Amino acid sequence: MIGPSGKNYAICLLPHLAVSDNHTPHAPQPSQSRDPNRLLSSLAQRGPALDLSTLDLCFLAALYLRAERAALTSFSEEQLADVFEQVEGVLPAGAEPRAANKRRATPAIRRLREQRMIARVDGAGIVRAGEYALTRLANGIIEFFLEDDTLTRESLTVLTRSLLLGLGEILAAANAAVCEEDWRMGVIGPLRITMGDLANGIERRQCGFDLQQEEFQREIAALLHADWFGAVARCQELLESTSTTLSELNQILLRDTHQLQSLLQDVQERAVASGIAEAEAAARAVVDQVDRIAAWGAARQRAWSEYYQYVHRYLRDVVRLDPARTLTHRLREHLAGKAGRAYALSITSAAPIRLLREVEVPPGEKPPVRRPRKQREQALADAPPENAQSKLEARVRGALAGGAGALGAVTETVIAEVPEEERFVTTGRVAHAVARLGNPHAAAEREWVAMRDGLMIEEWTMRATQAQTGQEEKETP
C-alpha cells in the first residue's frame, strides 16, 4: 500500500491479529484464561505469521471498498480476479515487483486464504465455484490503513455516554437479578461484549490519536524545513489545535471515567454480595480498561505539554530571532573551519573544598583485628667458612702423626668418621693427601687391601721422614 508519504507499507508480523479463537480477543475474560504466559505460549505453538506485500494490501483494500460501496457480503471467484486485475493496473510500476507480468489472481488469493485474510463462505466444496469474504483480521488491517479512526471530542463523548447508559442498565439488571441466568443475560454478557467493545473503541481511537500526534510532529518539522520563518503561524496553529483537542479529551475522560468507575464499583459490589464470581471478574476487567483509558489522557497531556513548550520556545528563540537562518549558516561555516578564528568558552571551575585531617579511630570503636605480619626473609647470621679439604688434610696429618705406616691404615682412620655415602670420594682424597703430606712408597706390584663397605685400595707404605729418621738415630745408642 502506498502511504501518504509515498512509502510502501508491508506487514510482516502481526501475531495478535492472527489469533482466531471463538471469543473476541479484546473482550474481558476470566483471569484464568487471560494468563499472559499461557496465551503467549499457546500463540507461539500455533506459529502465526503474516507476510503481506503492498499488492496484497491493495487487493484487500480494493475488496473492502467494493464490498462497502456495492453492499456485498461475499465475492465470487470471477469478482476476486476482476478486482485483482484492476489493482494490478492501478499499482505504479516499481511499487510491486511483477514476476515478468505472470502474476495472476490465483496465487494471491491462495496466499491470502492461507493467512486467513479471505475465507470461503459458501461451503459448496467442489460442486461449484466458491464465494469468498474478507475476514475480521483483513477488515481490521484495512480499516487501520483506510479509516481515520482517531479520538475526537465528539467520538469520545458519544462513546463514554454509551458506556454510562449501558452501565446504568447493567446496574439495574444486577439489582433485579434473582437467578444465575439473569446475571448471565443482564450483566456478564453485556459487560463482556457491549462494554468491552465500547471501551475497546475508545482505546483504538486513542491509538489513532497517538499516530495523529506523531504525524503533527513530523508536519511541524517539515513545515519549518520547507518555509522556515513563514511556517511559524501554521506551526502554532497545529500546536494550538492539538493542545485544545487533548485538553478537551482529558476533561471528558476525567469527568466520565469517574462516573464509569462509580457505576462499575456498584456492579462489582452487587456481584460480590450475590456470590457471582464471573460477574465480578467481568466488572473488574472493564474497570481495568477504564483505568487505562483515564491514564492515557493524563500521560498524553503531560507529554504533549513538554513538546508544546519546547516548540513554542524554539519558534520564539530560534525561528523568530533568526528569520533568514543566518545563524545556522554562520555557525556551520565556522565549525567547518571556513570562517573566523577558533575560540573556546570560559567557565568557572571552582575546585572542590578539601579538608585535611588526621585519620583517627572513632572513640568507642575497636581497631579491626589484623594478623601480625610474618617475616618472610630470615635474617642472615655470620658463619665461619667451611673448608672440607683442610679438615681432611688435618685428619690425614693426624693419622700419619699417630703412626699409621701405610695408606690403608690412614684411610681406615679417616673414613671411619665420614658418612657412608661420602666414603668412596673421601678414599680418593685421602690418597691424594697422603701423597702430598706423607712420603709413600709405591712398589711396582702393589698389594690390594680391603677397606670398609667393600672398598679396596692399593697399599702404599710410608717411608720414614727425615725428622723421624733423625729421632730414631738419637734414640739408638
Add this chain to the structure above:
Amino acid sequence: MSSPLDNGSNARFSRLEDVILDETYPEVDLALRRGRHIDRDDIAWYAFLVDAADHLEPLYRRFGCELIHRTDGYFYLLPTSDALGRRHLSSSEMLVGQTLTLLYLEPSTVEQGGTVTREQVLGHLAGVLGADSLMRAMSPKRRRYDERVAQEAVRNKVAESLRRLATLGFVEIDQDERVRLRPSLMRFAEPVRGTKAPEAALARLVAEGEFVLAEEDAEEGEPEDAQAADAVGVGPDEATDDETPEEAS
C-alpha cells in the same frame, strides 16, 4: 552584561541573608561555581535565581564573577578574575558543543522534541567537518594513525565531551542515552550571532572574558584526557597535546 530579571525579584527575598538562608542556595551556588548553566528546565533552581539575582549579582562580583542571565533563558557565572578558578573548554568540547548547537537550530530536531542520539551528533559532526578532518581535529598532534583506532578515539572523545557538557548543563543525557539539547547551547553561537561581523563580535566577547582565542591556551593540558587516550592505546603525551583547557586557579 544584560540581566533581564523579573520586576518581582525582591518579592521573595528582601535581603541577601534571606537568599543565603534559602535551602536551594547551597546547591545552586555550588553548581554555578562548577560552571553549571541553569535554565528553565531546572525549574526550582531557575525560579530561585530569578528571584535572588538582584542580591546574588553583587555577591558574586566580590568573588570576581558575573552572574549572567541570558534572554534565551539561562543563568551562568562568568569568571572575570581568577579568584574562583576558571577553565576553558577543550577543542573537542567546543567542536561537540557547536555541533549540538547546530542540531538545536535544526528543524528536524523539533520532531524529536529537542532530543538527539549520539549517532546523530557524530553523523552531524562528520557531515560538517568531514570524517578525515574530524579525526585530525580530535587528534591534531598525531602524525600517523590507524583509521579504526582513530575512529574509536573520536567516538570516545565525543562521548567524553558529551558527558562533560552534560555536567555543565548544556545538555542532559537521559536513561535511553538520548541527548536533550538545552537553551544554554546558544552560548556556543554567541560570536556568530547578531548583525555585527563575527570577528568584531568575537573580539568583544574575548574582551568581556566570555571566550578565549584557541591559540592563547594551546599549551595547556588536560589530565583527564590521558585516561581516555589510554583506553584506545594512545600515549598520554600524544593525547593531551590537542586539549586546551585551563586550570587557572
